[in-house]
Amino acid sequence: MRHPRLSSDAKILLLYVQGLPEDTPCKPLSELAKKLGIKGRTYQKAKEQLVAHGYVHEWRTQGGRGRWVTEQLVANNPLTSEQAEHLRGAPPTTSPPSTQIPTVGEPAARTVGGCKPIEDHSDKTTPHPPSEEPTTDPEPEPMPRSADSRQLARAERVLLSLRHTRRELHLGVREARALAGEAVKWLERGLSESDLRQALLAERPEDGVRSAFGFLRYRLVQKLPADPAPPPLPQLPSAAALVVCSSPGEEHVFRPLGDETECAPCRQSAAYATFYGAPAPEPEHIPWRERFAEINGLAAALPSEG
Numbered sequence: 148m149r150h151p152r153l154s155s156d157a158k159i160l161l162l163y164v165q166g167l168p169e170d171t172p173c174k175p176l177s178e179l180a181k182k183l184g185i186k187g188r189t190y191q192k193a194k195e196q197l198v199a200h201g202y203v204h205e206w207r208t209q210g211g212r213g214r215w216v217t218e219q220l221v222a223n224n225p226l227t228s229e230q231a232e233h234l235r236g237a238p239p240t241t242s243p244p245s246t247q248i249p250t251v252g253e254p255a256a257r258t259v260g261g262c263k264p265i266e267d268h269s270d271k272t273t274p275h276p277p278s279e280e281p282t283t284d285p286e287p288e289p290m291p292r293s294a295d296s297r298q299l300a301r302a303e304r305v306l307l308s309l310r311h312t313r314r315e316l317h318l319g320v321r322e323a324r325a326l327a328g329e330a331v332k333w334l335e336r337g338l339s340e341s342d343l344r345q346a347l348l349a350e351r352p353e354d355g356v357r358s359a360f361g362f363l364r365y366r367l368v369q370k371l372p373a374d375p376a377p378p379p380l381p382q383l384p385s386a387a388a389l390v391v392c393s394s395p396g397e398e399h400v401f402r403p404l405g406d407e408t409e410c411a412p413c414r415q416s417a418a419y420a421t422f423y424g425a426p427a428p429e430p431e432h433i434p435w436r437e438r439f440a441e442i443n444g445l446a447a448a449l450p451s452e453g
Contacts (some may be wrong), residue, residue, distance in 0.1 A: 152200060156185050157193040161202060164221050176203070176219055195355045199314055201225030206235065222258050226309065228317055302330035305340050305347075306363065312348055315356045322360045329367040346370060 150160055160180055167179075180190045190437070197203040202225055207220045220231055259325045306323040309316040318326070333343045347366060377418035389400040394413035401410035433441075 150200065153196050154193060156189055157196045157202075160181060160185060160193050161189075161197060161221070161223070165223055175217075176221065180268055191354070197221075201227065201231075201314070204228070204231035206370070226312055228314070288399075298331045298334055299324075299327045299332060302327040302343075305343050306330060308344065309347060309359075309363075313351070313356075314343075316347070316359045316363065318359050318363070326364055326367060328366065329371075332371055333367070338372065 148162075150158070153161075160176075160183060162415045163183055164176070164179060167358070176194065180186065185193060194203060197262070198205070202222055204220045204222075204226065207215055208218070209215050213413060219234065220226075220234060222231075226234070249284070289323065303323045306318055306326055307320070330343060334340070334347070340348075348364060352362075387402050387404070389402050390408070391398060391412045392398050392412070392413055393408040394417070396413075
C-alpha cells in the first residue's frame, strides 16, 4: 500500500484479489477489475504497473486447437521472473494459497492454488493472441546464410539481456533464438552489441509492450539501418597535358611526368654531349622488313626442343 509507483487503482485491485475467499473460482484479472469499476484504459494502466513491479506475471501459450490460453499469477510481494517461473512450474497442492503468495488466475494450466486451465474469453479470444504489434507468433526466422554461429550467439545474448533493463521485454530462449536471425543483420552492418541493445531499448511506447516478441521483431525489421555506403573508388591521376620540348632542334611535344621542360631523348642527348664532348650518334635505322627477316633467322637458328 505504501508503494510510491503504484496508482490507487492498482493498489485497490491488488487488495481485492488478496481478499478473495479461498474457494473463489478462477477468473481473469480483467473480470475481477470490472467488479470494482476499473475498466478499459484505467485497468490496462493498473495492470501494467503491477506487471512492471513484479506483482503480476503472465504467460501465454497456444493449445492443441490453436486457441491461446493465458496464465496469471498475482502476488502480494514483488517476484522476479525466475521466482514466478518457479512457482508456475511447482506441482499443484491441495493446501490453500499461502499468505505470502495468494494467487488468482485467468485461464491457467497450473497455479499455486491448483486452478484448472480455462480459455481466456475476456478479450474475445481468437486463434491469434491480442497484441499491439503486427504479430506475436514466435516462429523461427530464416537464418541469413552469411551468419555464423558466433554472430547468432552474440545476437541471442543481446536479446536475452533486455529483460535486465526492461521487465516487459522478457524473452524466452526459443523466442530469442527465433529473432537472432534478424538481429544478426544489425551486427553485420557494423553495429556493436551495445549499439543494438540501445536501439531496441530506445523510444519506449507510451502504452507499454503487450508482447515482447512481436514488439522486438517489428523494431528489428522496421528500424534496420541502411547498408553502409561503399568506400569511394580511388581517383587515378589525370594525364599531364602535352608541352613543347624546350631543347633546340625540330619542334616536338611530349607529356611530362613532373616539371621537366625537355623530353627524355633530348635530356639523354644533352647528357651524352656533356660527358663525351660530342653529340650522341644517331641510332642505326633498320627497315622493318630487314628487322623481321633478322628475327626469323635467329628463330630458325635456335635448336628445337626434343
